[in-house]
Amino acid sequence: MTLGLAMEGLVLDRSVDGGEFVLDQPDLSVPAGASIALLGPSGCGKSTLLDVIALILRPTRLQRLALRGRDGRLVELGHTLRHGSSDQLASWRSGLVGYVMQTGGLLPFATVGENIALPRRILGLKGDAIVQSLARRLGIVDLLNRRPDRLSVGQRQRVAVARALSHQPPLVIADEPTASLDPAIGDVTMDLLLSACQELGSTLIVSTHDHDRARRFGLVPLEFSPANGCSRFQFQAGLT
Numbered sequence: 001m002t003l004g005l006a007m008e009g010l011v012l013d014r015s016v017d018g019g020e021f022v023l024d025q026p027d028l029s030v031p032a033g034a035s036i037a038l039l040g041p042s043g044c045g046k047s048t049l050l051d052v053i054a055l056i057l058r059p060t061r062l063q064r065l066a067l068r069g070r071d072g073r074l075v076e077l078g079h080t081l082r083h084g085s086s087d088q089l090a091s092w093r094s095g096l097v098g099y100v101m102q103t104g105g106l107l108p109f110a111t112v113g114e115n116i117a118l119p120r121r122i123l124g125l126k127g128d129a130i131v132q133s134l135a136r137r138l139g140i141v142d143l144l145n146r147r148p149d150r151l152s153v154g155q156r157q158r159v160a161v162a163r164a165l166s167h168q169p170p171l172v173i174a175d176e177p178t179a180s181l182d183p184a185i186g187d188v189t190m191d192l193l194l195s196a197c198q199e200l201g202s203t204l205i206v207s208t209h210d211h212d213r214a215r216r217f218g219l220v221p222l223e224f225s226p227a228n229g230c231s232r233f234q235f236q237a238g239l240t
């Protein structure tokens with residue numbers, strides 16, 4: 001089985017900052033091209049785990065984090081995530097990951113179209129036909145010239161999904177991407193995430209509270225399981 005993601009020995013300890021939360025993930029492996037639903041109660045660490053995988057959050061300890069690139073090579077990034085510069089991490093992130101953040105994370109001074117095209121600009125990719133195509137599939141073509149502060153939360157969420165897909169990354173991460181959407185648009189959005197990733201052979205990890213939608217769309221569940229200690233959290237190990 002070819003891996004899309006391999007992680008070992010992750011500890012993210014917020015107690016050092018006065019919190020009570022510890023994410024303790026000895027092992028996590030996801031097959032390349034798999035579509036995963038990260039499930040668990042509020043506060044169990046879904047966003048935290050996604051932020052580590054997306055090279056945003058530096059863990060307290062980490063033995064290994066490897067992500068598969070578009071060229072098929074598994075890139076070892078554990079040392080860079082612990083000790084590399086922000087610029088190094090941003091550079092790897094832009095090529096390897098598309099991230100639909102829970103908060104949208106759109107640039108307020110750029111239009112919707114510019115936001116969606118931004119990951120392509122960063123990578124120097126030519127052609128913006130995919131921006132139009134994604135906008136059409138998500139029903140946001142009429143919004144391309146607006147700024148994000150003139151959008152509803154649900155519209156922003158769809159823009160964030162389009163932006164995460166526009167550079168066709170090998171790993172797509174989505175943090176509750178349908179939380180603010182009505183059921184029909186939520187289904188369209190989940191369908192696009194899945195079909196775009198399947199067309200590209202990309203790995204998809206979606207955090208969600210919507211077990212029913214995850215099941216209907218055939219996402220493989222990766223469930224939170226209590227670890228030792230009342231404030232230690234962990235997700236079910238490898239899916240290979």
Ligand SMILES: Nc1ncnc2c1ncn2[C@@H]1O[C@H](COP(=O)(O)OP(=O)(O)OP(=O)(O)O)[C@@H](O)[C@H]1O
Pocket residue numbers: 014019021040041042043044045046047048049
């Ligand atoms: N910046 C932060 N500083 C300190 N503690 C934090 C911070 N962000 C989150 N936490 C804590 O870390 C824990 C995990 O939070 P996280 O957001 O990963 O949970 P989640 O499973 O994604 O929750 P939800 O389903 O509500 O989005 C929680 O106990 C939360 O209070």
